[in-house]
Amino acid sequence: MKKEPIPSVKGTRDFYPSDQAIQNWLRGVIQKISQKYGYQEFEGPELEYLDLYTDKTSREILEDQVFILKDRDERDLVLRPELTPTLARMVAQRSAELPAIIRWYCFGRAWRYERPQKGRGREFFQWEINILGPETPEADAEILAVAADFFRELNLTPLEVTIRVNDRAYFDQILKENNIDQKKFIPLLRVIDRQEKISLEEFTQSLANEGLTSDQIEAIKRYLSERDYSRSPWLTQVFESLENYPGVREYVTFDPTIARGFDYYTRTVFEAWDKTGQLKRSLFGGGRFDDLTATLGGQHIPGVGMAPGDMPIEALLRSLDKLPIIRPITARALVTAFDEKLASKSTRTAATLRQAGISVESWVGGVTKLDKQLKYASHQNIPFVVIIGPDEAKDGKLTIKNMQSGDQQTVDFERAIEILKGKV
Amino acid sequence: MKKEPIPSVKGTRDFYPSDQAIQNWLRGVIQKISQKYGYQEFEGPELEYLDLYTDKTSREILEDQVFILKDRDERDLVLRPELTPTLARMVAQRSAELPAIIRWYCFGRAWRYERPQKGRGREFFQWEINILGPETPEADAEILAVAADFFRELNLTPLEVTIRVNDRAYFDQILKENNIDQKKFIPLLRVIDRQEKISLEEFTQSLANEGLTSDQIEAIKRYLSERDYSRSPWLTQVFESLENYPGVREYVTFDPTIARGFDYYTRTVFEAWDKTGQLKRSLFGGGRFDDLTATLGGQHIPGVGMAPGDMPIEALLRSLDKLPIIRPITARALVTAFDEKLASKSTRTAATLRQAGISVESWVGGVTKLDKQLKYASHQNIPFVVIIGPDEAKDGKLTIKNMQSGDQQTVDFERAIEILKGKV
Numbered sequence: 078m079k080k081e082p083i084p085s086v087k088g089t090r091d092f093y094p095s096d097q098a099i100q101n102w103l104r105g106v107i108q109k110i111s112q113k114y115g116y117q118e119f120e121g122p123e124l125e126y127l128d129l130y131t132d133k134t135s136r137e138i139l140e141d142q143v144f145i146l147k148d149r150d151e152r153d154l155v156l157r158p159e160l161t162p163t164l165a166r167m168v169a170q171r172s173a174e175l176p177a178i179i180r181w182y183c184f185g186r187a188w189r190y191e192r193p194q195k196g197r198g199r200e201f202f203q204w205e206i207n208i209l210g211p212e213t214p215e216a217d218a219e220i221l222a223v224a225a226d227f228f229r230e231l232n233l234t235p236l237e238v239t240i241r242v243n244d245r246a247y248f249d250q251i252l253k254e255n256n257i258d259q260k261k262f263i264p265l266l267r268v269i270d271r272q273e274k275i276s277l278e279e280f281t282q283s284l285a286n287e288g289l290t291s292d293q294i295e296a297i298k299r300y301l302s303e304r305d306y307s308r309s310p311w312l313t314q315v316f317e318s319l320e321n322y323p324g325v326r327e328y329v330t331f332d333p334t335i336a337r338g339f340d341y342y343t344r345t346v347f348e349a350w351d352k353t354g355q356l357k358r359s360l361f362g363g364g365r366f367d368d369l370t371a372t373l374g375g376q377h378i379p380g381v382g383m384a385p386g387d388m389p390i391e392a393l394l395r396s397l398d399k400l401p402i403i404r405p406i407t408a409r410a411l412v413t414a415f416d417e418k419l420a421s422k423s424t425r426t427a428a429t430l431r432q433a434g435i436s437v438e439s440w441v442g443g444v445t446k447l448d449k450q451l452k453y454a455s456h457q458n459i460p461f462v463v464i465i466g467p468d469e470a471k472d473g474k475l476t477i478k479n480m481q482s483g484d485q486q487t488v489d490f491e492r493a494i495e496i497l498k499g500k501v
Numbered sequence: 502m503k504k505e506p507i508p509s510v511k512g513t514r515d516f517y518p519s520d521q522a523i524q525n526w527l528r529g530v531i532q533k534i535s536q537k538y539g540y541q542e543f544e545g546p547e548l549e550y551l552d553l554y555t556d557k558t559s560r561e562i563l564e565d566q567v568f569i570l571k572d573r574d575e576r577d578l579v580l581r582p583e584l585t586p587t588l589a590r591m592v593a594q595r596s597a598e599l600p601a602i603i604r605w606y607c608f609g610r611a612w613r614y615e616r617p618q619k620g621r622g623r624e625f626f627q628w629e630i631n632i633l634g635p636e637t638p639e640a641d642a643e644i645l646a647v648a649a650d651f652f653r654e655l656n657l658t659p660l661e662v663t664i665r666v667n668d669r670a671y672f673d674q675i676l677k678e679n680n681i682d683q684k685k686f687i688p689l690l691r692v693i694d695r696q697e698k699i700s701l702e703e704f705t706q707s708l709a710n711e712g713l714t715s716d717q718i719e720a721i722k723r724y725l726s727e728r729d730y731s732r733s734p735w736l737t738q739v740f741e742s743l744e745n746y747p748g749v750r751e752y753v754t755f756d757p758t759i760a761r762g763f764d765y766y767t768r769t770v771f772e773a774w775d776k777t778g779q780l781k782r783s784l785f786g787g788g789r790f791d792d793l794t795a796t797l798g799g800q801h802i803p804g805v806g807m808a809p810g811d812m813p814i815e816a817l818l819r820s821l822d823k824l825p826i827i828r829p830i831t832a833r834a835l836v837t838a839f840d841e842k843l844a845s846k847s848t849r850t851a852a853t854l855r856q857a858g859i860s861v862e863s864w865v866g867g868v869t870k871l872d873k874q875l876k877y878a879s880h881q882n883i884p885f886v887v888i889i890g891p892d893e894a895k896d897g898k899l900t901i902k903n904m905q906s907g908d909q910q911t912v913d914f915e916r917a918i919e920i921l922k923g924k925v
Contacts, residue, residue, distance in 0.1 A: 082594065085546055436536050
């Protein structure tokens with residue numbers, strides 16, 4: 078009785094070796110860029126208490142998008158919807174002993190219960206990269222430079238992607254200048270964050286719903302149409318610092334409409350956007366969160382960072398035909414098994430080749446025609462095949478077949494190692 | 502008002518960079534061994550439907566140890582308690598297109614709601630490594646050789662660890678010979694699996710509770726005291742094949758008391774044990790599961806594999822003082838910021854050094870005494886410090902300080918690159 082196949086959970090991904098090879102390539106790019114700037118890798122639990130996110134992460138995520146479960150004491154646990162709170166908790170826990178500048182990165186999983194679509198799943202990976210300690214525009218500029226460097230490494234040009242930067246503290250100042258209650262700071266940011274998805278009329282109505290007068294609404298609209306960051310001394314210095322990074326400035330633009338959904342951002346906020354129209358939304362975001370560690374019970378340690386997700390980046394690269402062709406790493410050789418009598422000798426040869434530092438597969442599929450074994454090696458893209466037939470066994474030799482050229486030669490063991498190591 | 506710090510969830514781990522460095526080292530060992538034998542990396546979701554495990558994984562895990570949650574359609578989801586069912590599901594899904602021999606590995610997270618203790622947590626990593634396709638003793642021998650090779654790479658000797666191997670099919674034959682109902686196969690394996698934890702009296706009673714006559718009980722006890730595997734033709738061939746791997750045989754012993762908790766094992770089962778008495782329990786296990794892909798709705802694709810966890814291995818290495826000292830990767834140099842005026846020049850120099858392929862941190866901590874910046878570099882184990890003071894700026898030079906020797910020299914940019922690259 079054949080059972081119905083059990084499917085994977087909606088919004089999750091199976092990484093077959095060909096998919097995992099791409100994922101490893103992306104991880105390699107992320108490691109390279111992170112290490113180039115001296116960031117050290119950390120990781121944290123994927124399960125956290127719900128309290129870690131309450132009043133900090135975006136309300137939208139907490140209300141609708143977290144995977145929640147209960148431990149046996151009925152406490153609410155969640156699968157982390159993002160990594161910044163875990164990072165901040167870890168820093169808060171050891172605030173006394175950590176260095177003056179904390180540069181940490183991680184490429185880890187996160188979950189959100191969203192509608193799966195192009196470049197968006199319920200289980201995904203995020204590159205969490207942050208500087209904690211300094212409350213300086215230079216730190217913000219470095220994070221933006223890292224983002225631009227990442228794009229450059231991926232061969233994404235300033236014509237294809239852009240990083241839109243804003244300053245929440247400057248927005249706060251606009252509220253003060255227009256006598257808008259500070260309590261409306263977060264609600265108004267949420268309205269602005271939705272702005273691109275709604276009509277101008279709806280937008281005006283949303284601002285009015287927050288209790289703003291028509292003068293105040295006009296002031297907000299004026300603020301949103303500004304194209305000059307000089308009224309924010311902070312952003313002025315961030316942009317100044319950016320000039321020190323060759324080839325970075327052209328990726329970054331000032332954009333007062335950037336608000337970001339996360340409540341914990343205090344100052345610089347930014348979003349990277351696809352300009353090609355392939356994804357029609359933000360690729361990732363980041364910003365400065367100066368109060369998060371204190372909110373979590375640690376010392377006040379300011380921070381700035383970002384969290385590019387793997388899925389939108391891969392989707393964009395795929396759309397633009399810029400995802401490199403990456404194949405899984407294979408063994409250098411398949412050692413075939415000639416017949417039942419000689420199989421043992423093949424296994425032993427394979428083991429000896431491995432001791433010589435060569436990665437080899439041995440044929441453990443039982444008595445099988447040589448043809449089929451060769452076909453397997455070819456299907457797996459294994460570059461060489463080693464054959465030990467009766468003649469080779471008698472003479473103490475190996476036959477090595479180059480699967481690409483089809484050439485084969487019968488050689489002794491030392492010579493075989495040289496060939497397999499690519500030295501001849 | 503200072504809040505209470507929010508703790509991490511019990512049984513989970515925070516990987517600070519110094520912990521992550523060890524984790525990365527272990528991942529490196531696992532990758533090295535896996536690739537040496539030609540295994541390719543895969544990954545899967547960490548969330549799966551509960552159905553994937555029912556009647557396959559151990560009853561103990563399913564009843565007491567899974568982290569369970571509901572999706573919005575009220576279907577039961579679990580955080581994977583192990584990785585073999587995910588692997589089997591993925592193979593089952595593509596059974597028609599996969600090669601004759603599937604060698605896949607993964608180093609991924611799993612969860613079990615157990616009492617945290619030395620070498621055991623609720624969230625941990627497992628090295629899942631398997632061969633699917635061949636139903637041959639040679640495949641089983643290779644997995645055992647991989648396990649022994651792993652131990653050797655970790656500098657764990659046959660005096661410290663051992664791999665105890667058994668054959669469930671041979672046990673099945675014992676049942677037949679003694680007219681014991683086949684339905685008692687799994688329940689009796691469970692009794693045997695608990696054997697080492699209970700008294701001989703309790704053990705005899707447990708067998709009697711399964712409805713065995715005293716003759717049958719004696720037969721089971723006789724079977725358990727056997728030290729010769731020759732009555733199992735399968736194991737005889739496995740041990741024969743093992744002889745082809747230099748230095749492996751001494752890690753492996755026949756042990757009829759090995760039963761394994763997982764229901765899906767059909768033939769070879771094995772457990773690696775610590776012999777030093779540090780952990781007093783199995784380090785990891787594995788075995789042959791010939792029916793799992795068919796049970797999950799795919800073609801019948803036999804398989805064999807194992808799943809070493811990171812925590813018992815690390816705990817054992819630590820107990821034996823064999824865990825190597827691994828430090829996080831640092832930048833080659835810290836480029837200091839001399840004063841406010843020269844900070845920009847430092848940032849620009851750092852960016853240029855990075856373009857030359859050198860990993861550098863730049864001081865983004867604002868105006869800070871040079872002493873404090875040097876202290877930071879020393880605390881971080883950064884080997885070089887670059888100083889650009891007024892003299893250097895005027896002459897277009899850099900001062901490079903070797904943090905270990907204390908030597909410093911003022912050089913031009915080309916020479917600086919050579920020093921930082923370790924070429925002089």
